[in-house]
Amino acid sequence: xxxxxxxxxxxxxxxxxxxxxxxxxxxxxxxxxxxxxxxxxxxxxxxxxxxxxxxxxxxxxxxxxxxxxxxxxxxxxxxxxxxxxxxxxxxxxxxxxxxxxxxxxxxxxxxxxxxxxxxxxxxxxxxxxxxxxxxxxxxxxxxxxxxxxxxxxxxxxxxxxxxxxxxxxxxxxxxxxxxxxxxxxxxxxxxxxxxxxxxxxxxxxxxxxxxxxxxxxxxxxxxxxxxxxxxxxxxxxxxxxxxxxxxxxxxxxxxxxxxxxxxxxxxxxxx
DNA sequence: CTAATTCCCTGGAAGC
DNA sequence: TGCTTCCAGGGAATTA
Numbered sequence: 225x226x227x228x229x230x231x232x233x234x235x236x237x238x239x240x241x242x243x244x245x246x247x248x249x250x251x252x253x254x255x256x257x258x259x260x261x262x263x264x265x266x267x268x269x270x271x272x273x274x275x276x277x278x279x280x281x282x283x284x285x286x287x288x289x290x291x292x293x294x295x296x297x298x299x300x301x302x303x304x305x306x307x308x309x310x311x312x313x314x315x316x317x318x319x320x321x322x323x324x325x326x327x328x329x330x331x332x333x334x335x336x337x338x339x340x341x342x343x344x345x346x347x348x349x350x351x352x353x354x355x356x357x358x359x360x361x362x363x364x365x366x367x368x369x370x371x372x373x374x375x376x377x378x379x380x381x382x383x384x385x386x387x388x389x390x391x392x393x394x395x396x397x398x399x400x401x402x403x404x405x406x407x408x409x410x411x412x413x414x415x416x417x418x419x420x421x422x423x424x425x426x427x428x429x430x431x432x433x434x435x436x437x438x439x440x441x442x443x444x445x446x447x448x449x450x451x452x453x454x455x456x457x458x459x460x461x462x463x464x465x466x467x468x469x470x471x472x473x474x475x476x477x478x479x480x481x482x483x484x485x486x487x488x489x490x491x492x493x494x495x
Numbered sequence: 496c497t498a499a500t501t502c503c504c505t506g507g508a509a510g511c
Numbered sequence: 512t513g514c515t516t517c518c519a520g521g522g523a524a525t526t527a
Contacts, residue, residue, distance in 0.1 A: 225520065258503075258523085280521080297520055298505080313505085331504045333521060348523085375498070384522070392520065481500075482520065501525070510516075 226295040228389025229432035234301055235282045237446035239275035245321030246271050254315040258335040279352045279388035290343050296333030302326045303446045353386040356425050361387055363419040370410035370418055377413050378406035379480045392482050396460045398425040405493040406484045412494055459485040
């Protein structure tokens with residue numbers, strides 16, 4: 225499932241393919257994504273001026289408009305040959321320069337939307353929290369949030385209005401490395417531990433970007449290659465297995481309707 | 496205002 | 512083999 229590293233990987237590869245190129249043709253085979261895919265004909269004959277990421281949105285920028293692409297849970301973009309047969313769940317097809325790119329999304333939780341050239345005031349963008357890999361995300365910022373909230377720490381760091389890009393996998397992994405129980409009330413986590421958490425969120429996201437992201441079963445980058453960070457996961461998806469640090473059995477609880485794996489010994493609950 | 500819950504969706508695994 | 516049930520979860524919309 226795409227989180228920040230997977231979106232970053234997709235964005236980077238996409239950029240190498242389409243930067244400066246012109247859109248010739250767009251086919252929409254199924255407009256029923258998270259929201260209906262709008263009429264994209266306004267993009268025809270326009271040049272791609274920039275491709276960047278904000279949160280989990282890929283922003284493709286043209287001279288007077290931008291395209292927002294969100295991969296949702298199972299979205300992926302494939303660089304294909306025009307002669308390749310359409311796969312199941314190929315919903316939108318872009319002909320850009322001499323490339324053919326297809327958006328595939330089995331669960332259709334993703335979205336493809338139009339926005340202003342600078343989408344910062346778009347309703348889906350404007351309320352997003354800080355980027356975790358920038359200096360805006362630091363102890364001071366996160367500690368001020370944790371002190372004001374009554375929620376669990378895991379709930380808080382997965383809230384995209386606080387910090388973007390930290391989904392279920394990386395939340396579990398960074399809490400493990402910081403030795404913080406995911407159920408802990410955010411108020412009760414010391415400033416020292418919040419400092420560690422900030423540090424490890426950045427470190428784990430960066431390491432995953434270097435590994436090309438995490439492929440569980442659905443994620444593939446633009447060239448159809450999986451990410452290799454799964455090999456470095458220490459708690460996510462390891463319920464009932466031995467903790468790599470202390471050999472205790474990894475447990476799993478539900479927090480905010482999301483499964484949350486943790487080591488009861490390495491991440492004791494203080495409350 | 497915040498926090499918790501609901502809902503969208505399909506594929507794979509497990510149960511019978 | 513084939514059906515049914517459960518689970519995975521990003522995040523906006525809805526409810527409390």
